[in-house]
Amino acid sequence: MVLRITHSLSIAGLLLGLLSVDYGAHAAAVTNFTVTMTPDINAINIPAIPQTTSQDPVVQCEQYSAPELAIDPSEWPTIWEVATSNGMNETQEFVTLYNSINWTAAPSIPVRARTPEGGIAMADYDEATDPDCWWSVTKCTQPKHPNILADLIQCPEPGTWGLSFDDGPNCSHNAFYDYLLQQNQKASMFYTGTNVISWPYGALRGMRDGHHIAAHSWAHQPMTTLTNAEVLAELYYTAKAIRYVTGVTPLYWRPPQGDIDDRVRWIASQLNFTAILWTHDTFDWGAAEPEITHITLEQVNQNYQDFITMGANGTFRTQGNGVLTHENSNITMQTFMNHYPAIRSAYTNVQDMATCLRLAQPYIESPPPAINGLAARALPEPIVADASAVAVPLSSTPAALALLIAAVLLY
Secondary structure (H helix, E strand, O other): OOOOOOHHHHHHHHHHHHHOEEOOOOOOOEEOOOOOOOOOHHHOOOOOOHHHHOOOHHHHOOOOOOHHHOOOHHHOOOOOOOOOHHHHHHOHHHHHHHHOOOHHHOOOOOOOOEOOOOOEOOOOOOOOOOOOOOHHHHOOOOOOOOOOOOOEOOOOOOOEEEEEEEEEOOOOOHHHHHHHHHOOOOOEEEEOHHHHHHOHHHHHHHHHOOOEEEEOOOOOOOHHHOOHHHHHHHHHHHHHHHHHHHOOOEOEEOOHHHOOOHHHHHHHHHOOOEEEOOOEEOOHHHHHOHHHHOOOHHHHHHHHHHHHHHHHOOOOOOOOOOEEEEOOOHHHHHHHHHHHHHHHHHOOEEEEHHHHOOOOOOEOOOOOOOEOOEOOOOOOOOOOOOOOOOOOOOOOOHHHHHHHHHHHHHO
């Protein structure tokens, strides 16, 4: 059978877990949430339909239904539209969530404008002082406003390649996931909510294979260009989709394009989400459409080769890296497979980000589920929280939290 969390448990448990927390920079999440239904990886039985068994990308990407999951489009944002779409910002669960947050404590940072070409307008930003720790402009990762979870970017262990893939689950990833399984290689998979709902068996495959599942927004929009409600909806409905399909609720996420500032971080911190960015970018995403991106496959291959050389020549002798790669096309997946043997040879470790960052609890649910019939892999001790960080309850009063949970349970 395929595990399904009931609708009421999904919403109530998710909100309770996300909101009743204290936090410090780089700390393992602390939550009062207890799960009454721990997901069992051994119980995930993905139906053997052509889309889950074929090696033909065309066959794999034929739309299918997952009746045992009972996914109702009316209960989710519109596919590939900002997550407030389809009236999701007016649902009782979202209004209750939104109203539970003390928005007067949010940093006073404007919503960023878009350029006529669809990019992010950065020209007028004060790059020299970088008051908002805007990663898109300065690559800043340490918040400059209080009570915000700091970003994570790379593996601390020397000689380690931090392996992650954005934009999944891709409908045509069977051969790619088969390869990772054959290599006994785990990765951090940053899934979009849209793809999880569109290709739920793909998300279940990632969970069943033991990958670290994390969030990557609902519709892959530049987060700093969205309103507060839109940012909250993108994060919440992605977490809800991952929980609904896989049974786990991620505590880590990656903003599309790395577009994050202290306003977005603050909103994510209200959900106990910590951003994981990267130190090195393969730019593999651009090779699928070089006429638009002006990024060729040759350039991507050279980027891989440069990073492989860095692993062999001692560049990472004191700490590892975090490399951005993607699951969003057959080109990106195949290119990684082409380079994987050399990566393994050049680096002491190739690890998913949860393992290399020593994230003892990557999900709200604890303990983590068993993986492939074995106990979940033992992780090193979590990184010690910054002593200067102040633990701040995200819910302003116990009464507010109780009201939130009560409202959700009645929904």
